[in-house]
Structure formats: C-alpha cells, structure tokens
Amino acid sequence: MKSSLNNEKIILKNRPNPEVNESLFELIFEGVRELVSNEILVEVKYISIDPAMRGWISEIGNYSEPVPLNETMRSLGVGKIIQSKNDSFKENEYVVGWLGWQKFSIVNQKQIQIKVDPKSNNLSANLGVLGLNGITAYAGLIYKCKPLAGETVLVTTAAGSVGSAVGQIAKIYGCRTIGVTSSDKKAKICKDEFGYDHVINYNKVNNLSSAIKELVPNGIDCFFDNVGGEQFDAVMENLNTNARILICGTIGMPSFPIPMGPRINRTILIKRAKIEGLLVLDYFDRYNEIYNQLLEWYKNGKINIKEDISTGLKSAPSSLVKILNGLNSGKQLVKL
C-alpha cells in the first residue's frame, strides 16, 4: 500500500494574460490515493519542459484540451513504476508518459508512451532526442518534408531540442543544413555539437532574408520552422521550387491577437510549395519504430544531445518561462 505516500504537485491557477509567468502556477501537497484496477503508480525522475505548454495552458483549445484550472500541470516525464495494478506493467520498470508536474503520478496504460531500459541510455534522453522532441523532429522531417540527399534543410531554433535533432537527422540523410539561432553561443553549439553546415545568428545580421540568400542562392528545399513571425517571412522569401515547409511551432509569434504578416499565397503558388502542420501525437502509433531508429543513431554517436537540467519540482515554472524566452541551452528538463 502506497497510500501513505505524500505527493507534491504543481497546479495551474491562472491562464496566461498573455505572458506566461511563474505566478500562474502553485505548488501543493496531498496524499497519494490508492490505485484502482489497471492503474500504475510512477515515481517521477525527470520532467520534460516544452514550448507547447504555452498552448496547453491557454484558454482557447488548440489540438489538445486546455489543462483545467486547479489541475496538475500536464507534462511528459520519465519515472520508475513503484506499484502496478496493470498486468502490462511491473514494479521497477521505467516508463515515459504523461506524468505531469508532480513527484508521484497515477496513470493508466493510455498515458504511457513507452517502456524504457534505464541501462541503455541516459534516462533523461528519453524525454529529449529519444522522446517527444526526437519523435517530433523525425516525423516532421522524414514523414512530412521528405528530404533528399543533397537538398538544403533550414531549421529555426536550431540549437533547441527539436531543432538540433532535425539538423542532425538531416545530416544523416545527406542534406546540407542551415541553422538559424539567436546568439553566438548557440551558434557555436550548433556548429560544434550538432554539425550544422552553416549557422546564422539572426540577431547579428542586418537582414535575415539576405543572409539566407547569400548562403543558398537556389533556395531552401525543406524548412522546419519552430518560430513563425519575421524569421518565417525571411525564409519564405528564399524557397526553392517544390519546397516543403513544416510548421512545428510558433514560439516567435503571439497567439492572440492573431498577428499580421505578409500574405504567403502567391509564394506557395509560384514555388509549388507545401506547408504542413505537425502534431506529434498523430505519430504516437509509430513511437516504437521511430524510438528504435533514434536510439540506434544515438548509440552510434550520430546524434548528440545537450541538456539544461534544473533540480527540484519547484523549478518547473521558472524553467518553462526560461524556454519561452529562449534562454535555455539544450533540452530543458527538471530532475526530481
């Protein structure tokens, strides 16, 4: 019986208006209830902090229901099963799933993505390049953009946890990679650790569009965008014919009110471009297949990771604010 365990959890108290700040959240304490049939109890080891959380806590439902007020903040995590009433899961196994911002999580099978072997890699990597970020990068680049060897792939937030995976997978596929990032420090990481062929610090160039044009006069074949806004505009001015654009995120754009920008209809038409939105949840039926591919690359040293780990559940809200401001250096995680 684990009902004597005490849980710590962070709940959502208010919605962004429009900024996301730490005061939206509150840490509370409560006992852990007993499991009912088919449930498992997981001791959370690492929590994943993701830009998509901005959407999850907003009032307007996007692709997933908003996190309800006064409920535990939604997040992926990795942890160890300490009790199970489900025949598919055993004590001491490790799982990745929707564990939330809390020390102990009661989940059912649907909320689990995958079992992981804590000996086969860093446990935390299961939340980054082997987790949501890597699956996102792989699904978006390989299934949607379908890059060919020799093509040019441009990635925004190139040093980020999704971006860096995209850049490295594109290199494995024989593409030329261009990373766009926000600082010289990140640009150096892009070059040294993620192997980008070219990196542009958009804060250092007068005109991003011209900087891209100089590097890639023939235009970008695959554009993996996590940002939107003016960076998006600059890349859209530099497409090759038949370009494929993947909208993975819009971290550089406010959600509301909907911002204005140059209309892209004629660009899409003239370049015969294809723009698609990716929701990684749509690819969870291929999670194992993608995971195994990424794990193989990771073990063979073809994919490097960089992590930015804060310690203690309490640090989750400030870690979220940090990544939304682009101040993290690698995949943002919270270690419990």
Added chain:
Amino acid sequence: MKSSLNNEKIILKNRPNPEVNESLFELIFEGVRELVSNEILVEVKYISIDPAMRGWISEIGNYSEPVPLNETMRSLGVGKIIQSKNDSFKENEYVVGWLGWQKFSIVNQKQIQIKVDPKSNNLSANLGVLGLNGITAYAGLIYKCKPLAGETVLVTTAAGSVGSAVGQIAKIYGCRTIGVTSSDKKAKICKDEFGYDHVINYNKVNNLSSAIKELVPNGIDCFFDNVGGEQFDAVMENLNTNARILICGTIGMPSFPIPMGPRINRTILIKRAKIEGLLVLDYFDRYNEIYNQLLEWYKNGKINIKEDISTGLKSAPSSLVKILNGLNSGKQLVKL
C-alpha cells in the same frame, strides 16, 4: 507553301502598372514565315483567356518566364493544322497547345498538349473543362486535396471555369460542395448548372466566416482557393482537422506590394492542415489520362460547362480585363 499567308497577332507592349488594361497590348500584322523542320502551322480557332495571364505579363518571373515585351501574347488555343513538317502531326488534325493570341501559329511538338477529335465534343470545351481549367481542377482536387466521400469541399470563384469543374468533380467523388461566388446570378448558376449543395454570395453576407460556420460547423475538409485575401481568411477560420488547402490562384490579391493578412501558422499547426500550391504545367505528363477521364464525365453529362465567348482576335485584351474583374459568365474564350 503558306508563306503568302498574312498573320494577325497581339503583342505585349507594356507591363501592368499594376492594373491590366487593354492599352498594354497592340494588334499587328505580319506575313507568316515558312516552316522549318519539325514545325507545324496551326490555324487558331479558339483562344483561352485565363487569370494566370496576369502573372505571365508581369515583370517578376513567377513559375514561367514573363512574356517578353513586343512578343506575341502567350495563350492556349485550339486549332487546325494546315501545314506540317513534323511526322507526328498531319494536316487537318486538331490540336490544343500554346498557340498565342494570333490567327496563325507556328509551333513545335513541345508546344502541343494534345490532339483532339473535333467530332467528339465541342471544340471549345478542349480549352475549358477538357483543357487547362479541367486539368487544373482535377489535379488540384484529386492529386493534392484527395477528397473522400462525405467530406466537405469549399471552392472560391465557384462559378468560374476552374471552380465549376472542381465543384462538379467533388460531387462525382461523393463530397458535399460549398461554392463561394460574387453575385446572385452566379450563385444561381452554381446551384442550377454546377450542382453545388450550398452557395454563398460573399457580397450578400455580413460575415463570410460566420456564414461558412453556420453551414459547416465541423469545418471544411478540402479548400480549393482561387482568390486569396479576405475570402481565404474566412475559410481558414473554418477548417476541419487535417484540412487540405489548394492554392490555385490569387485573383483577389494584388501581386505587389505583397499585402498583409492574418498569419496562418498557428491555424496550420493546430488543424494539422496542409497547404499546397498547384502549377498545372507540372501535371502535363498526365494530360492524356486526365483528359480521358474528364471527357468521359463530360460525355456522360456529369460535368456541365458554361462558356463566355467573344468574337475576333481584337477582343482578346478586353476579355482578359473582363475576367480579371470577375465579369465573365463561364469560361472566357475568343473565337477567331
């Protein structure tokens, strides 16, 4: 020897600045030169007038090279071969091809799309629903949007030569069709002749987005857009998940300067939408296959056509201005 023939042709004298008007063109007379090896001489019977011509005469190269100044205006046409130095073509055969705004056209095999049988259908239909417009409608809807029976397809310029084909092909595929058009007269044609399930006259509704929402609360699955601008915005507010949007034209938007509008990145992301641009020339290798399918439907009465035919080469410029202002009623053609 046909070298004694006199040609009449319309050349491009100036580029739009930004309006397209009749003064951009000039009618000239000249002798028809002798054929060289592999060429054929065609007596033009019908000329197709298309919105894409706005792009062809603009300075900025889009997907095809601009028509050079002082050269014959580019257009598709259908005509009768009156002399041939090419073994694949014989006198008295009829062809569809890039014949230009002229009475007699010297072309090579590359400039011909297809031979047509003048007895199997109206000769002019080969320039509309059996020509560029029908091929565009078919390729965009079937190859790009991939509509499923029961899905909802919305078409802008619903009464136009492309739009009306899209609406009718969508019905053949078992879809529910929504046409958006600009007048009650056209709305009636949409209903009576092209079988749309619902038609919206955007000039008669207070708010196009709300009007669409009322008809299709679950959202549009396939959006075939010929317009851009505010009509585009209104439909983008009413997408179903996994919507497919085909950008076929942008007749409702100025080309330059690039107009501003609401950024669509978050919509694409949240709806997992796909937006693609279509250039029908990319599908010319499937011209025969698509032509035969369209011809079968046309012969079986499953596709109606409506034509707006002016007479005489001289009427070509005013016919172009007319369609760019949406004043035509059916496929615009010039009969020589």
